[in-house]
Amino acid sequence: MTASSLSRPVRKAVLPVAGLGTRLLPATKAIPKEMVTIVDRPALEWVIEEAREAGIKHFVFVTGRGKQAIEDHFDRAFELEETLQRRGKTAVLERLKAALPAPGATSFTRQQAPLGLGHAVWCAREIVGDEPFAVLLPDMLVRGRPGCLKQMMDIYARTGGNLIAVDEVPAAEVHRYGAVALGERHETGAMRITGMVEKPAPGTEPSNWIISGRYILQPEIFDVLGHTQPGAGGEIQITDAMQALLKTQPFWAVRYEGEVHDTGTAAGFVRANIAFAMDDPELAEELESYMRALVQRS
Numbered sequence: 001m002t003a004s005s006l007s008r009p010v011r012k013a014v015l016p017v018a019g020l021g022t023r024l025l026p027a028t029k030a031i032p033k034e035m036v037t038i039v040d041r042p043a044l045e046w047v048i049e050e051a052r053e054a055g056i057k058h059f060v061f062v063t064g065r066g067k068q069a070i071e072d073h074f075d076r077a078f079e080l081e082e083t084l085q086r087r088g089k090t091a092v093l094e095r096l097k098a099a100l101p102a103p104g105a106t107s108f109t110r111q112q113a114p115l116g117l118g119h120a121v122w123c124a125r126e127i128v129g130d131e132p133f134a135v136l137l138p139d140m141l142v143r144g145r146p147g148c149l150k151q152m153m154d155i156y157a158r159t160g161g162n163l164i165a166v167d168e169v170p171a172a173e174v175h176r177y178g179a180v181a182l183g184e185r186h187e188t189g190a191m192r193i194t195g196m197v198e199k200p201a202p203g204t205e206p207s208n209w210i211i212s213g214r215y216i217l218q219p220e221i222f223d224v225l226g227h228t229q230p231g232a233g234g235e236i237q238i239t240d241a242m243q244a245l246l247k248t249q250p251f252w253a254v255r256y257e258g259e260v261h262d263t264g265t266a267a268g269f270v271r272a273n274i275a276f277a278m279d280d281p282e283l284a285e286e287l288e289s290y291m292r293a294l295v296q297r298s
Ligand code: UTP
Pocket: 016, 017, 018, 019, 020, 021, 022, 023, 024, 033, 034, 062, 111, 113, 114, 115, 116, 117, 119, 120, 137, 138, 139, 264
């Protein structure tokens, strides 16, 4: 495999949205967790914006049972649009239109059973085909300027290969995530990944650097995923497949500028709402004075 074959453009993004969202029940009983509202739009819409900013042209959603709302959200709603038009609500109408991917720029496939993130990504293999692609976990919202995936794309243009966004967490929390071992530093600031492990047992963590929900992967990962056995939690783990591919392809860790929020937990969901609301000048002032008063009272 030549170096240039590992640096072809990234045009497609896979969005695995088939999980059950059990940590956010009962909110996620009838609503997909990727559709819970962060300020004024579904979490998933923030993530699509991030991917579009990074130049992604095609969005592959890996859905499951009960996720119909996702397909409807990224489609036109003719009656609604017509009503908004009639009532002169043009600003919101334009806002809805701007958030829609271009016709034909979305694909939907079903995972059929939630066998793990690695299995969900593998389900996108026929649609992605033989080209590098991005994976964005829609429950991980990254607040960054530019967005996390754009920062990764800029580095990918110089490194090629496979890239993973990483975050530093306290040692006591590493066992909840996938963690990486780091080696040499590239001139872009990316760090060579020398090993990966999903949910390491306490005391065996390779570092404090955890995998945080954004990936650029080469298509060879699909063959590896097709043979990957269930790992941590009995699920087919993308980390295990990436660890196997590490033998033949380079992986780089990107320490991006920004902060990540896990909207799949109650605390992360509330934090994401506060953080993203504070970025909106129309909301920030009122929210700040309310939070100050709240803290004083308690
Ligand atoms: P998570 O493990 O955070 O999602 O997966 P989950 O399983 O829905 O959450 P809990 O633990 O029950 O609360 C990260 C992303 O991968 C997707 C999820 O939808 C989420 O966006 N996923 C996970 C799949 O698409 N399929 C799976 O089998 C597992």
